[in-house]
Amino acid sequence: MKPRIHQVLFDFDGVLAHYRHEVRIAHLAAHAGCEHEHVRSVLFASGLESEYDSGAIDTTTYLRRLGDAIDAAIDEETWIASRMAGSTAIDDVLSRIAAMHADVTMGVLTNNGALMTQAIPRIVTPVAARIEGRVLTSGGLQRRKPLPSTFTHALDLLGWDAASTLFVDDLFTNVQGAREAGLHAETVTDGRSFGKALKRYVFGPQTGW
Known part of the structure; x- marks a missing residue:
């Protein structure tokens, strides 16, 4: 059976937006x-x-x-x-997020300074409501990916269970760290790879996304 996911935690640069x-x-x-x-x-x-x-x-x-x-x-x-x-939202990824089950809770975990908690919702405006109050930065946490303890701490703050959380990142080393912490995790670099990753899971309480 496919794992059922209730929460999705996103990296930012390279997943939700291109950074130049x-x-x-x-x-x-x-x-x-x-x-x-x-x-x-x-x-x-x-x-x-x-x-x-x-x-x-x-x-x-x-x-x-x-x-x-x-x-x-x-x-x-x-x-x-x-x-x-310097940041451009990846529209194909955002459109797939917008189509996901309304009961799936979302957040961001990024290796960036604390001001990104304000910048990120303004860069990914179409999905800002879905991550509101759940943007975590390495600067704010004072710890970075890919350390498994970073993911554990983030989930503690969010009140999420690792077994029902999917983490997506463009760097495999961060994916490995998340898996070591007990999360489901996938490497995502664009809308196509995100779509393929989503097919490996079931989202929400009943019917998926």
Whole structure:
């Protein structure tokens, strides 16, 4: 028999949306009036983005350090706008999500900083209501995928049971971590692979999706 799924936990980048960090960098560079490479160095070469994504620094500290380094005020809306500029929802995946059984609860678990809890619903607006209040980030949790304990902690916060939860991610290493934590997990990179994954399960209380 196919496993019955009551909850689906999604990765974000590469599953729900395509992420082009070069576009995000260009957006911030235009805002600050500085060189593209300078923004890249501040965010990535310096380790600032990794610190934020891991939860080592809070949002206020992150935005202050970013703004100071590129000599421009960066508030939450400016940062979110840059992330939205670099992110494009994968419509085929979103349409399949919208068609899933209404009783299936959904959430997101992503290796990103805490501000993504605000950005993600705005990037995937058509399914925002289905993930409302259930967007978890590595920065907020202060732990990252693929550690099995990250998935266990996420499920504890959501109040979900691993045996009835499906996790989907574009990276197999994260899929492995989820399986070690007792979740069902599949590698998904586009609408077609998501559709194939869905066929392996039954969704909702009775009839599927």
